Amino acid sequence: MGSSAPPAITARGLHKRYGDTKALDGLDLTVEAGTVLGLLGPNGAGKTTTVRALATLSRLDAGTALVEGYDVLAEPERVRSLIGLTGQYASVDELLTARENLVMFCRLYGFDRPISRVRAEELLERFDLVDAADRPASGYSGGMRRRLDLAIGLIQSPRVLFLDEPTTGLDPRSRNRVWETVRGLVDEGTTVLLTTQYLEEADRLADSVAVIDHGRVIAEGTPDTLKSRVGGDRLDVLVHDPADLSAVDELLTRTLDSPARIHAGEQRVSVPVEDRMTALTTAVRALDGSGLRIADLGVRRPSLDEVFLGLTGGGSAQETAAEPTPTIEAEVSR
Incomplete structure (x- = not known):
């Protein structure tokens, strides 16, 4: 191998x-x-x-x-x-059209005029800029400018x-x-x-x-x-009435044999789980008929936002x- x-x-x-x-x-x-x-x-x-x-x-x-x-x-x-590089700020010349920008950068990279024109057309097509190719970049939307900037960064493949x-x-x-x-x-x-x-x-x-x-x-x-790294799956239960948070917390902790946590500002109770389907099924059965008014429940993974902040x-x-x-x-x- x-x-x-x-x-x-x-x-x-x-x-x-x-x-x-x-x-x-x-x-x-x-x-x-x-x-x-x-x-x-x-x-x-x-x-x-x-x-x-x-x-x-x-x-x-x-x-x-x-x-x-x-x-x-x-x-x-x-x-x-x-390499190619697209920075935080678009480096296109706003007085030039998309086609002129691409040809100019091709020439700066050392391509001759015929090859520069061919390469510019390829990139205009690839980045869906053909219809705007001969309009000054100053009139482009932010998305169009960013696509043109990416196209410039890819001139050399x-x-x-x-x-x-x-x-x-x-x-x-x-x-x-x-x-x-x-x-x-x-x-x-x-x-x-x-x-x-x-x-x-x-x-x-x-x-x-x-x-x-x-x-x-x-x-x-x-x-x-x-x-x-910030924990595995967790079961989230949202309630209609904040007064029910403590009761849901106690029920989930007892039923799932795992410490639940109250998020009062979100009217939510969360509890870590290992088996997604078993935990969800068990929680639904326990909550059904409990008299507690549940707005929503589901099992979710941590987000990258939580990883980042953690x-x-x-x-x-x-x-x-x-x-x-x-x-x-x-x-x-x-």
């Missing part, structure tokens, strides 16, 4: 300071080829600094990082030839794509279209490192997740693995000071 492909990204002991602030403090990271790694963390945790360092836009103070086997410090040109909060500010429909595009790229073999503050986005897209805080990874694994404590002490605002120059240099 042949050996598996080497990781697309390997980072060990990354350090980066901005003045007195440690943006990266010994960060380790591995992204397997052909997968999506979701990088989660509060503002200022080091997510954007990580992306900028791996994309050769920011020089590390210490540590080693390889992208497709090439050292980001020793071989930056080789790395740049293999990168083997590794860095997406730094790619759907920030988009409406749900536009966000879903971006998600579909990302999954399509991964299906074609592209490796994606995605930073996001939308926990649903990581849950939908990421094959694995790394939670970063204070410049280092504090937890990693599949979304399901991380969810299991691991980071709800925020970073560094807040946003740890990471600089991306500059226009940095985005253009992709």
